[in-house]
C-alpha cells in the first residue's frame with residue numbers, strides 16, 4: 001500500500017479516479033443496531049462533568065460498598081521506614097529526584113513536537129491546530145492517560161518527538177477511548193518505524209481492553225528514507241490497516257477525523273474506520289498528491305479538487321461527515337460516540353480509604369540499585385486503600401509477596417518481588433496467580449527482579465537452581481495463561497528471566513509502566529565482571545569489559561526502554577496509584593458495553 005505512488009504513476013489515472021480508488025471497505029449497518037437506546041450527548045456530557053477522573057465505575061454501588069466494608073477487615077500494613085533503613089531511603093530519594101528531573105526535561109522536549117518553527121508553520125501557514133490543542137477539544141478533560149510520550153527519542157535515525165504521533169486513553173462523553181493523533185509538526189506527520197510500533201500498540205490496547213478508537217489523521221504517509229524498516233514486514237505499516245479490519249470485526253468502533261493530509265498508505269486509516277469526519281480546507285485524502293499526479297498525467301490539480309472535504313463528502317463517499325472547522329469536527333466525533341449505544345458507567349462514587357502513608361515517600365523506596373531495595377510492603381502500604389492487605393502464604397517463599405488489596409475500591413491481587421524469585425517464591429506465585437485467575441481478579445505485578453542468578457558452587461546448589469528453574473517455569477505458565485487483566489509496574493529492576501514470571505512485556509500485560517529509576521536489561525552492568533566469549537569460559541579484557549558495561553548502562557535506563565516502546569511509559573512513583581486506578585477503570589469499562597464482547601480466541605496477533 002505504501003508504494004501506491006508507483007502504481008499511480010504507471011496507471012496514469014485522472015485526479016478524480018485517484019480519489020475514487022479509495023473504496024469504503026466496511027459495511028456499517030451493525031454499529032447502528034439498538035441505537036434507540038442511545039444516550040444524548042448532552043446527558044453524557046453531564047455525566048462526564050460530574051465525574052472526576054479518579055472516580056470509579058461500579059455496576060452495583062451497593063455490592064462495591066459491601067466489598068469496601070470487607071476490605072476494612074484486611075490487616076494493616078506497617079509502612080514505617082525504620083531508622084536502620086533511613087540511609088538507603090535517603091540515597092534512593094536523591095536518585096529519584098535526579099531521574100525525575102531528567103524525565104521532566106525530556107517531557108518538555110516532547111511537548112514542543114517538531115519545534116517552534118514547525119509549530120508556527122503548522123498553525124499560521126497551514127491553519128491547523130497543534131495536536132495537543134486538538135486533544136483538548138476532543139476529550140472531556142485534560143486528565144487523559146498519555147501512552148509512551150518518550151517514544152522515539154534518541155533513535156538511531158534521530159529524535160522523533162513522541163514518535164510523531166500522540167497515543168493515549170481519554171474520555172469522550174464519559175467513555176474511555178484510545179486516541180491516535182499524528183503530530184504533523186514532526187516531519188509532516190510522516191510515519192517512522194517507531195511511529196508504526198506506537199500505533200500498533202495503541203490498537204493492541206484497544207483490542208485487549210475493547211476500547212473505542214479515535215484516529216486524528218494528519219500525515220504525509222511513510223517516512224520514505226526508512227521505507228524498508230516500515231513497509232515490508234508483518235508488523236510494519238500494513239498491520240495498522242489489518243488491525244482496523246480485525247477491530248471492526250470485533251465490533252469495537254473506530255472513528256477517524258481527517259484533519260490534515262492523508263497521503264498514500266495513510267489514506268487507508270480513515271477509509272477503513274467505521275465513521276470518518278473530514279475538515280474543510282484542511283483535510284485531504286489521496287493515494288498520490290498533486291505533484292505526483294502532475295508527474296504521472298501532466299494535469300495540474302489542487303489538493304482540494306483532488307481529495308478535499310467536498311469531494312470526499314459528496315462524490316467519493318470516503319468521508320461520512322463534512323465539518324467546516326476543526327472545532328466542528330471534534331464536536332461531530334462527540335456526537336458519533338454518543339450513538340455507539342454504550343451504557344455510560346454509573347455515576348455513583350465508591351467510598352474508599354486513602355493509604356495511611358504519603359505517596360511522596362515512594363521516591364525513597366524506588367531502588368537506585370537492586371542492593372538498595374527496601375521491603376516491598378513499604379511500597380504496597382503507600383498504594384493500597386487504607387494500607388490494608390490480605391496476605392497469602394505470608395511465611396512461605398517470602399522473597400515474593402502475594403495477597404489481596406484494593407486500589408480506589410477495585411479488588412486486586414498483588415504479586416510483588418521482595419528479593420530473588422526462589423523456588424518457594426515461584427511456586428507461591430504460580431499458586432496465587434491461578435487463584436486470581438479462578439476468581440476473575442485483576443493482578444498487579446510490582447517488578448524488581450534480581451540482576452543476575454548466583455553462580456552454583458556445588459552440586460547441591462546446581463540441583464537447587466534446577467528446581468528453581470522448574471518452579472519459575474511453572475509460574476511463567478500460570479502468568480501466561482491467567483485469563484484476567486494484568487498490570488505490571490517496574491519499580492526497580494527488570495532483569496533476565498525472572499522478569500518473564502513477573503509479567504514482563506513479552507507476557508502481554510494489559511499495561512506496563514516503569515518508574516524513572518527502573519533498569520531494564522538481561523543483566524545489570526554493575527554486576528558484570530567478565531565478558532562471555534564463545535568457546536571460552538570468559539575473559540577479563542579490561543577495555544572490552546568497560547565498553548560492554550558502558551553499553552549496558554546506557555541501554556538499561558528507563559528512558560532508553562520507553563523510547564523504544566518496551567513499555568507504555570514512564571510514570572512518577574507518586575502518581576502510580578492514580579495510574580493503576582485509571583487502568584482498572586479503563587479495563588472495567590467493557591462491562592458496560594451493550595453489545596456482547598467478541599470472543600478473544602479470534603484475536604490474531
Ligand code: COA
Nearest residue numbers: 002187188190219220221222223224225261263264265289
Ligand atoms: N518522507 C520523508 N519526509 C517527508 C515526507 C515523506 N513522505 N513528507 C514530508 N516530509 C518532510 C519534508 O521534507 C519536510 O522536511 P524538512 O522540515 O526537513 O524540510 C517536512 O516533512 C515537512 O514537509 P513540508 O512539505 O514542508 O510540510 P507541509 O506541511 O507543507 O506538507 C505534507 C506536509 C505531508 C502534506 C507534504 O510534505 C507532502 O505532501 N509530502 C509528501 C507525502 C507523500 O507523497 N507521501 C508518500 C508516502 S508513501
